[in-house]
Amino acid sequence: MKQILLVIILLSFNVVTAQNEKEKVKNTIDSFFESFHNQDSVTMKKNVSEKVIIQSIGENQIGGTVVNETSFSDFLKSISSIPKDISFKEELLDYQISIDGSMANVWTPYKFYFNDSLSHCGVNSFQLVKINGKWQIIYIIDTRRKEKCE
Template identity: 55%
Template sequence: MLRILSILFVLLGSQVMAQNEQEAVKKTIEDFFEGFHAQDSLLMKHEVSESVILQTIGKDETGNSIVKNQPFNEFLKSIVSIPATTKFKEVITNYSIKVDGPMANAWTDYEFMLNNEFHHCGVNSFQLVKDANKGWQIIYLIDTRRKEDCN
């Protein structure tokens, strides 16, 4: 009986640790978006690695899917330069987070609002690595964007 209780204790302990790591990953993403919405480049930079890669999947003029790269510094400049009269918000509607040791993946459905109106929706795919000093850091972000089939 003691052996069974010991096994259960270990299993429950690892489950709690995994949930704690998932919450830490989620907090990193939430903090990134807090900076995004506040147009705070320092807060956004704090949540990403120095070598972060940003990509988006779009369509070319013939409707074929293409992957577009965006340097992080250009992304920051574009966010910071949005006029104060423009209201924008990316609303995460769902999280699916997987963690394996120092690596995590977060798949987040979202809706993007511009001036309080729906603009587009899509999915973000975040890859994160846990740094011994900085904690969870976003190393890769790719997203999709569409105006239809958002439910």
């Protein structure tokens, strides 16, 4: 009986630990977007690794799929250059978080609003790594579309 109780306790501990890590990963994503919406490049930098990669999947003029890459410094410049009288918000609709040791993947469908009007929607995929006890975003790729955003 004691062995069964010990196994149940150990399994419960593993579930709680996994949920804690998922919450920490989610907090990293939330902090990134909070600083994004506030145009706070200092805080945004705290959530990413020095060598973060940012890519976007879209279509070219003839409907072919293209992958565009943006440096993080160019991304920060574009965010900070948005005039304060223009509103923008990326609304994350869900978080699907998978973790294996020091690596995490987060899949977040989203809708992007520009001046309170729906601009586009898609999915973000984040890769994170846990370094020195802190989750950092190392890779972001997203899709963008104007149709089927319901």
